[in-house]
Amino acid sequence: MNTCGIVVEYNPFHNGHYYHLQQSKKQTKSDVMIAVMSGNFLQRGEPAIISKWKRAEMALYSGVDLVVELPYVFAVAPAPIFAKGSISLLAALGANTLCFGSESGSIDLFYHTLEQLNTKGAQYDQFLQTFLKQGQSFPKAASNAAQALHIKNGVDLTLPNNILGMEYVKAIQKDHPLIQAQTILRKGASYHETNLEADPIASATAIRTTIAKEGALTDRVLATMPPSSAAVLQQEWEKNHIMTWDALYPALRYKLLSTDESAIAALYEVEEGLEHRLKKAALQCDTFTDFMTHIKTKRYTWTRLQRMCLHILHNLAREQAKQWMVNGPAYVRILGMSSKGQEHLRRIKKAIPLPLVTTVSKCDHEMLAFEQQTAAVYHNANDPNHASELIKAEYSTPPLQREKA
């Protein structure tokens, strides 16, 4: 019985995701597909375009057997933490393999590169420190340090999916060596591509950007997704539930306006006097983009700052976040399952080393209570007039159950 794990955001689910899902299944010869999926907030420090429930629905329709929520502190985090949380959940759920998409497409190259990085660790650190001192952001310095090592036949660590893949491989090697890593060459548009090409495989970024730009859900956009996903997105569009940072900004701004600098400085990822810039920008900027432009410096990436903004919004204290990250996910929360996924769960239930959460009747875990809090903030910004219903559903919705089409 092969169980394959994948790590996803599905923001929203599109043809590229479908391709990856099918290829992973084929390549790993798996009977069960488990997806660890971010909740309502994502790695780039953004709210998900539609809620986790709707994205889980898309995943189930397209053949995922089990959708598990990656808790906020791991989902809205740099690659190493993101990978640590994801792999630990997949391990808890008995995945034999992890299959990730990459620009490289060769798992051997990943292991080769990792070996080199491990043996040249001291040298790598030296390069890294040098680049950081030059004022480079962390991801840029890390990528440059890796390049400076002149690893022959290595993975190109300037490419986003390779970077993430490398962190998965590291996490597996360190904590869960029984999981076998595999990778699939990404097809179609690059992760950062913002234009919707004629290609039926577009990036999720291009899809979101196009929706925002056109202010409509055109056939061109819908053609980049499996029909089942397109239907879900369309329903959410009609409910006016398409979420962006713009909808969150009034709350973030209010938070900054009403909070002392010292209290802001105690929040996660607010470093080195950023609280002054933040307060000032909140006074001066009427849009989120303007706000971001005001706080941006060469030292921090846009993504890093957006994640910080989410942590501020969610009032996440530095100490709390660090403690949770060190401990790893405190529970396994099932968002959705097929009958096959349900069977798998039944089979491994007793072996799961973490509490299994299906319906959140009460929050026994602080980490879960925090997750619920972030969801409430999401709904309050997304649809204030119906937030109570949406929040209530967060507590009463059992895992979605769906037979595959």
Add this chain to the structure above:
Amino acid sequence: MNTCGIVVEYNPFHNGHYYHLQQSKKQTKSDVMIAVMSGNFLQRGEPAIISKWKRAEMALYSGVDLVVELPYVFAVAPAPIFAKGSISLLAALGANTLCFGSESGSIDLFYHTLEQLNTKGAQYDQFLQTFLKQGQSFPKAASNAAQALHIKNGVDLTLPNNILGMEYVKAIQKDHPLIQAQTILRKGASYHETNLEADPIASATAIRTTIAKEGALTDRVLATMPPSSAAVLQQEWEKNHIMTWDALYPALRYKLLSTDESAIAALYEVEEGLEHRLKKAALQCDTFTDFMTHIKTKRYTWTRLQRMCLHILHNLAREQAKQWMVNGPAYVRILGMSSKGQEHLRRIKKAIPLPLVTTVSKCDHEMLAFEQQTAAVYHNANDPNHASELIKAEYSTPPLQREKA
């Protein structure tokens, strides 16, 4: 040279206010009229319908010579604190008389009642405790205790303006005995009246209620105000700057959703486990009225709870509020002045025992920094797309200067 002080909210300025202003001037034979006015948040725990600047403008147009801001902690407070702050500012500005409107209309009755209350203090306290133990709200218990003393020919302390007037008289007797208290019989609609009668003197409540109900600024409403006030209100209406709790509720709700119960419990006026009710109501209620209905109990008045909601919104810690209230206003902030007011200021400048603030270039006083913060929160909720301009104006606007019509 007679200087008369009045304490006002002007929410908005109407014919009744005009009548009170003219009568006060006449009765006290004053050359200079000083109004201590609440800023953007009011005693009943509500945002002002239009900003302090616009209300100061109305006051100047109608003959006030000096408009001084009552800092938030005194403005959004029970009658004794409200009176303490107001009287202390009027004393600082050299007012010889205070002239307040009341349902009684006789200052002798106030002094007579106060004397009785003072001599029967122990008895009064006993009644008060009894009524509080019966679960009555504080204002109700206080009013019942006063009634139970059977003061002959006393002021009716069940009426709102009499209650406030009594607190002015107490504050004067205690701290500023050189000020002479006078009162004017209120004319026209009662304070609590919510219907707009044919009478050209309506209550401010009736005016606000009618605007909200009709969703328009009708001639009937405008007829209750001097033409200069009506013009200002109309301008604000056209800018969509008519403010209500509904516009603040998303921020309050966000604050409650994203804050731990223990942190909420540390805020001013959140007492006896109210934090649980507050969190629960934030999850369940999509409108402010529904929210208030959910948290209301017999023990607290609607007003008291609304004030608490504002303190939560402004993140005002209990200890901070108490310290500020004990110390009294930390500065005198001028919002507007006529040439006569300016002259008066020049004359008494050296004798003012508090720092005089005209333009807020920087906030040297914590209390003033807090005031600016509350204004920023007001603008962010009232007009998010132009909040930066409005906030900037809070720091750069010099006192309004206006010749009387």
